[in-house]
Amino acid sequence: MVNAKALLELNANGLFCPLGEFYVDPVRPVARAVVTHAHGDHCRPGHEALLGTPHTIEIARTRYGPNGFSKVKEIRYNGNIRLKGVKVRLIPAGHVLGSAQVVIEAKLGGKTVRAIVSGDYKRRFDPTCEPFEPMPCDLFVTEATFGLPVFRHPPTEKEVGKLLASLSAFPERAHAVGVYPLGKCQRLIAELRRAGWDAPIYLHGSLRKLTDLYQRLGVELGETRDATASAKAEMAGQVVLAPASALSDKWARRLPDPLICGASGWMTVRQRAKQRGVELPLIISDHADWDELRQTVEEVDPETLWVTHGAEEALVHWRRSQGYEAAALSIAGRSDEGDA
Amino acid sequence: MTPFAQLLTSLVFTPSRNAKLRLLMRYFDKAPDPDRGWALAAIAGEMDLRAVQPSVIRGLVEERVDPVLFRLSYDYVGDLAETVSLIWPAEPEGTSVRLSGVVDQLAAASRSETPALLVRLFDQLPPEERFALIKLATGGMRVGVSARLAKTALSEWAGEQGVDAPVERIEELWHGLEPPYVALFQWLSGGGPEPDVDLSLAFRPMMLAHPIDAALYSADELKANAESEEATRARLAERLAPSDFAAEWKWDGIRVQAVATDNGRKIYSRTGEDIGHSFPDLVEAMRWRGCVDGELLVVRDGEVAPFSDLQKRLGRKTVSAKMLRDFPAHIRAYDLLHDGETDLRGRPFAERRTRLEAWASEAEADRLDLSGIVDFAQWDALAEIRAGARAAAQEGLMLKRRDAVYVGGRPIGQWFKWKRDPLTADCVLMYAQRGHGKRSSYYSDYTFGAWRGGEDGPELTPVGKAYSGYTDEELLKLDRWIRNNTTDRFGPVRAVKTELVFEVAFDAVQVSTRHKSGVAMRFPRIKRIRWDKPAHEADRLETLQRMIRD
Ligand SMILES: [Zn+2]
Ligand SMILES: [Zn+2]
Numbered sequence: 001m002v003n004a005k006a007l008l009e010l011n012a013n014g015l016f017c018p019l020g021e022f023y024v025d026p027v028r029p030v031a032r033a034v035v036t037h038a039h040g041d042h043c044r045p046g047h048e049a050l051l052g053t054p055h056t057i058e059i060a061r062t063r064y065g066p067n068g069f070s071k072v073k074e075i076r077y078n079g080n081i082r083l084k085g086v087k088v089r090l091i092p093a094g095h096v097l098g099s100a101q102v103v104i105e106a107k108l109g110g111k112t113v114r115a116i117v118s119g120d121y122k123r124r125f126d127p128t129c130e131p132f133e134p135m136p137c138d139l140f141v142t143e144a145t146f147g148l149p150v151f152r153h154p155p156t157e158k159e160v161g162k163l164l165a166s167l168s169a170f171p172e173r174a175h176a177v178g179v180y181p182l183g184k185c186q187r188l189i190a191e192l193r194r195a196g197w198d199a200p201i202y203l204h205g206s207l208r209k210l211t212d213l214y215q216r217l218g219v220e221l222g223e224t225r226d227a228t229a230s231a232k233a234e235m236a237g238q239v240v241l242a243p244a245s246a247l248s249d250k251w252a253r254r255l256p257d258p259l260i261c262g263a264s265g266w267m268t269v270r271q272r273a274k275q276r277g278v279e280l281p282l283i284i285s286d287h288a289d290w291d292e293l294r295q296t297v298e299e300v301d302p303e304t305l306w307v308t309h310g311a312e313e314a315l316v317h318w319r320r321s322q323g324y325e326a327a328a329l330s331i332a333g334r335s336d337e338g339d340a
Numbered sequence: 341m342t343p344f345a346q347l348l349t350s351l352v353f354t355p356s357r358n359a360k361l362r363l364l365m366r367y368f369d370k371a372p373d374p375d376r377g378w379a380l381a382a383i384a385g386e387m388d389l390r391a392v393q394p395s396v397i398r399g400l401v402e403e404r405v406d407p408v409l410f411r412l413s414y415d416y417v418g419d420l421a422e423t424v425s426l427i428w429p430a431e432p433e434g435t436s437v438r439l440s441g442v443v444d445q446l447a448a449a450s451r452s453e454t455p456a457l458l459v460r461l462f463d464q465l466p467p468e469e470r471f472a473l474i475k476l477a478t479g480g481m482r483v484g485v486s487a488r489l490a491k492t493a494l495s496e497w498a499g500e501q502g503v504d505a506p507v508e509r510i511e512e513l514w515h516g517l518e519p520p521y522v523a524l525f526q527w528l529s530g531g532g533p534e535p536d537v538d539l540s541l542a543f544r545p546m547m548l549a550h551p552i553d554a555a556l557y558s559a560d561e562l563k564a565n566a567e568s569e570e571a572t573r574a575r576l577a578e579r580l581a582p583s584d585f586a587a588e589w590k591w592d593g594i595r596v597q598a599v600a601t602d603n604g605r606k607i608y609s610r611t612g613e614d615i616g617h618s619f620p621d622l623v624e625a626m627r628w629r630g631c632v633d634g635e636l637l638v639v640r641d642g643e644v645a646p647f648s649d650l651q652k653r654l655g656r657k658t659v660s661a662k663m664l665r666d667f668p669a670h671i672r673a674y675d676l677l678h679d680g681e682t683d684l685r686g687r688p689f690a691e692r693r694t695r696l697e698a699w700a701s702e703a704e705a706d707r708l709d710l711s712g713i714v715d716f717a718q719w720d721a722l723a724e725i726r727a728g729a730r731a732a733a734q735e736g737l738m739l740k741r742r743d744a745v746y747v748g749g750r751p752i753g754q755w756f757k758w759k760r761d762p763l764t765a766d767c768v769l770m771y772a773q774r775g776h777g778k779r780s781s782y783y784s785d786y787t788f789g790a791w792r793g794g795e796d797g798p799e800l801t802p803v804g805k806a807y808s809g810y811t812d813e814e815l816l817k818l819d820r821w822i823r824n825n826t827t828d829r830f831g832p833v834r835a836v837k838t839e840l841v842f843e844v845a846f847d848a849v850q851v852s853t854r855h856k857s858g859v860a861m862r863f864p865r866i867k868r869i870r871w872d873k874p875a876h877e878a879d880r881l882e883t884l885q886r887m888i889r890d
Contacts, residue, residue: 149405150413150426152467169366170359248774248832252781268426269417270352275831277780279353314412321406 004138005304007086007104007115010329015117015141017104019085022051024102024117034088036119037099038063039182041309051075053090055098055217059182062213077130093121094132095286096183097214103135115139116300122285123292124156127190128183128219132296140302141329144310145287146265153265153289159282160195163239163261166280167197171237174202174255175280177263178244181207183286185241186214188263189221191284192239202227202235204242204251232256248277265289294318341465343371344379344439345472351383351483355776360485364493365500368525375439377520380494382476384487386519389446391479392454394420400459404429421478425470430463437464440520446477488611498528508545508748509534511612515542540601543612544631544677544685545748549738549755555579569723569761576719586689586742587714587722590735590757591672592647592848593637594654598671599678600626607636618656621707622669628703631678632671632696633746635711637733639670644733647862648850671708673700674738677746685746692746726760735847736760762845763887764867765790766878768800769840772822774832775807782815783822783834786866788842790857792881800838801857803884804846809865818869841870841878849887859884 009016014026022032029046036042036052038059043052045068050060054074061068075081075090077100082088090100101118114137121132121143146153167175179185185207192201200223203211208226215221227240236256244262252258262278265285273281288296293315297305305319305326312328319326347367354360364383368376381387401410401424410427417423442461449457458477462470475481491510498505505528516537517524526532556575596615597608605626607616616623619636638645638653645667653659653667676696677685684692693713700710714737716722726737736759744754767788775784785807789800810818821840828835845867852860859881 148413148416149409149429150417150423152426152431248781250781270349270422271418274353279355281353311412311416314409317408317412318406 003108004113004115004302006108007106007113007139008117008141008306015329017083017086019106020083020088020104022083022088025119032083034083034102035060036093036102036117037096039096039120042119045069049073051081051088053077053098053100056100057098058217059098059210059213062209063182091133091135092130093119094124094126094129095120095122097129097186097217097219099129101133101135103137113138115141116302117141118143118296120145120287121296122288123296124153126187126286127194128187128214134296134299137300137302139304139306140297140300141306141308142293142297142315143287144293144307144312144315146285146289147293147307147311147315149290149314151265151268151289152291153268153283153285156191156284157195159263159284160191162280163192163282164195164197166259166261167237167239170259173257173259174235174238174240175261176240176242176247176252176255176258177261177282178247178276178278179207179241179263181243182210184263184284186211186219186221187286188241188284189224190219193220193222197239198222199238200225202230202238202240204228204240204246206243206246207241227254244276341437341439341442341469341472343367344375344382345469347379348472348475348481348483349468351485355780356778357489360489361493361496364485364490365497368494368497368528369500371439373522373525374520377522377525378439378443380490380521381519382481383483383485384490385481386487387443387476387479388519389443389476389479390451392458392477394478396455397421397424397458397474397478400424400455400462401427404459421471421474424462424474425467428462428467428470432464432466437461437469442473442476443520486611487613494524494528498530501528501530503528503530505534511545512539512542512748513537514612515539515606538603540681541599541604541606543606543608543614544597544599545612546595546597546610546633547746547748547755548610548750549757550750550752552576552739552756552758555753555756572758573719573723580719580739582717582719582722584741584743585739586693587716588674588711588738588740589714590738590759591635591637591644591711592733592735593635593644593650593672595633596636596671597631597633597677598622598626599631600629601681602629615654618653618659619669620659621664622671625705625707628699628705628708629680630676630699630703632673632708633675633677634671634673634708637670637672638667639672640668644672646733646850647848669707672711673708674711675746688743688745689740690742726758734760759847762847762867763849764843764845765803765884765887766841766870766873767803767844768838768875768878769822769836769842770800770802770838772818772834772836779815782819784815784819786818786842788844789838790879790881790884791876792857798876801881802855803857803859803881804844804861804864806842806844806864806866809845809867810869814869839875841873841875842866843868843870849884851888857881857884859888 013023013028013030015024022034023030024034025036025042026033032049033047034051038056043060045064047069049071050069051073057072057074077090077092080087080089086104086106089103093099093101101116104115105112116137123132189201202225204227247260259279260277261280261282262273263282263284265287267273267281267283306329307315308329316326316328350363405427413427414423445457461473492507495505495507495510523535527534595610599606605623606614607619609615638649649667676692676699679695679699739756741754767790769786770789771787772783773785774780775782787802787805789802791798792801822836825837826834827837844864846861846864848862850860
């Protein structure tokens with residue numbers, strides 16, 4: 001019997017495709033890396049050859065500088081390339097700008113088999129990136145950041161509405177949202193614009209480069225200003241974005257009576273939100289929630305499911321209880337919380 | 341149910357007292373009767389529903405959710421109510437269920453009907469409201485709001501409606517009011533008269549004292565002069581006439597108000613909480629009629645026991661016979677607010693004191709005696725007496741204007757507490773933690789230690805924690821020092837080089853089994869930062885152990 005599991009194996013560097021001689025999202029520098037997206041735990045500097053979507057490559061260059069990788073190769077969404085014995089295609093994953101699922105196909109024993117490494121993904125609308133494209137396959141590698149049935153993210157509009165309501169209830173306080181610099185920051189800006197918030201949005205210096213890049217790549221974000229260059233009083237009743245670590249430290253003193261907000265899937269759990277000193281939790285995530293994970297697995301309907309970073313155990317248990325093969329892959333070095 | 345659930349969530353996440361007040365006021369303003377009254381009852385801990393056991397809730401969820409998935413989720417979330425509210429498989433589209441409807445249904449359901457009712461409600465409510473429902477049904481709100489804060493919000497909200505309802509008046513009426521407090525809200529919103537309540541057994545808001553320094557110094561002089569004996573004596577003579585004041589001992593127990601009428605007996609704490617259930621021996625002994633303001637103490641063979649003995653009896657729902665025998669409770673009376681049915685609060689202190697003495701000699705009062713009046717003619721003489729107070733269970737002296745009427749709150753210029761000099765020790769800063777609210781970006785909470793002999797020579801053992809006593813300027817300096825001298829970090833806590841000495845002031849040292857050092861300080865605060873003092877010259881643990889009062 002042909003088996004798609006021949007397409008991928010796990011070693012100390014990460015997921016390896018022996019027939020194609022490349023890694024997907026390797027955790028250490030390798031000769032050839034296909035990356036799903038530019039978050040640090042998926043795309044690290046130092047590979048000899050980096051393959052990814054044009055936007056992912058652009059972001060990786062911005063983050064790591066022109067010398068981060070010796071060679072790069074852009075692969076457009078849905079464009080096929082051949083790597084040794086396999087065909088590789090990238091299709092949208094809906095996670096951040098440029099994020100992709102890696103589709104690997106080969107003829108084994110006269111039959112075409114397909115494996116998909118989905119990287120990080122979500123299923124709901126995101127104004128800053130292409131939506132996830134479900135494609136049937138034999139082996140599906142999925143993340144499980146929010147792989148527990150307690151995680152069911154509410155509609156994004158509802159959460160953005162909470163922020164807007166708080167801005168009008170506390171017009172004297174700067175609303176400071178802790179965000180990840182790639183993806184969450186820009187998506188939150190875009191969601192606020194969609195909800196009609198057209199005031200300037202104030203940014204921590206470390207968010208500037210990627211936000212400007214998003215705009216250069218055609219994502220409309222409206223006016224943003226540097227928080228450090230703005231008068232304290234000016235930011236009252238305004239939205240300020242910064243890495244969470246800056247908000248719990250000295251940096252926040254420049255803001256008028258800051259109301260600390262969090263924007264991630266972790267905000268679902270009160271204790272975790274409180275631990276982070278969050279006063280207004282917003283459940284806005286770039287990862288699939290429990291329902292989306294199950295919906296996706298059912299749509300792509302793989303014979304074998306491999307589950308990586310997150311709550312693997314629950315998703316594996318659920319899939320097995322449906323009578324399918326499922327296993328947890330523990331890949332070292334995946335961040336639990338970084339880009340949630 | 342939606343506004344109530346949202347209120348609970350916001351309260352949990354809001355650290356500042358002011359912001360909590362505003363959330364409560366906005367809720368009272370928008371929510372209709374009787375919903376807001378039930379919410380008030382839930383927050384103030386006055387909801388009288390039969391509590392559902394957590395095991396019942398757990399049983400319900402395990403019928404609906406794969407037990408393995410439930411267990412994994414519960415392990416992760418850590419709180420049963422939250423796990424169940426999030427994992428319950430129904431996804432209703434919003435809700436029109438009202439809080440009052442839920443309360444009525446819970447109250448009407450028998451023990452055997454309750455599980456089915458909960459399932460029905462879980463199916464109808466979104467997660468946030470399910471969470472509120474479970475907290476209501478299991479009887480543990482814990483939203484970081486005291487009953488007092490809720491009443492303060494009521495008072496301020498009434499003020500916005502143009503109704504003058506001081507929080508003391510609301511506390512006075514509280515005892516006679518019942519959820520859902522419709523008449524109360526009518527009054528507070530300007531739509532009705534003050535509720536007519538039988539106040540004979542009610543809590544009378546307590547009269548409180550200012551520290552003596554408040555009479556002697558302006559706010560900006562305080563820090564420089566506070567707790568200096570000589571300066572206080574000199575200023576006393578300059579500012580206050582000894583003949584205007586009566587002095588009495590302030591005892592080291594808890595201040596209470598005990599009231600007994602034909603309708604019942606109550607013992608209230610300073611904040612108006614009824615604590616009679618912890619002191620059945622006292623309630624039993626209250627065969628007199630009237631309302632007494634005094635200090636609750638443990639007294640054995642006529643001797644006041646250390647505060648730590650009294651602590652063993654505080655907060656107990658039931659009290660064993662052994663507890664009653666080993667830690668007998670007692671009231672040492674300061675003041676008489678009602679003699680039988682006669683309200684004395686409008687009379688001057690001197691007259692109330694005479695009435696108290698006469699009343700006590702006639703009353704059948706075997707667990708009650710009077711706190712003695714200390715005779716003195718000049719402040720210096722009183723200061724000498726006060727200096728000798730250390731050995732007894734006396735916190736210091738109270739000075740009361742002889743002509744002061746009894747009013748709730750902290751009226752200016754009437755009563756002063758002149759605590760005995762604090763104890764002090766030089767301790768070494770070990771850990772610093774970020775503060776809350778306005779101080780959340782500053783390292784403002786300090787754990788300090790004293791030296792003791794360790795296996796490899798002298799080592800520091802933590803002896804206390806303080807977050808007051810320094811100026812804003814000093815806080816900035818400390819914050820900078822801590823950031824530059826960090827040796828390790830654990831979440832919001834930093835370990836620092838053990839080089840900085842604090843002179844710490846505190847009221848007493850107690851034996852403690854909870855602290856590794858075996859001692860605990862009462863009311864520690866930073867008196868001075870000794871930038872000049874080398875850490876090895878700080879005090880040893882033995883010095884603190886010698887300060888423990890027997
Ligand atoms: Zn990611
Ligand atoms: Zn990831």
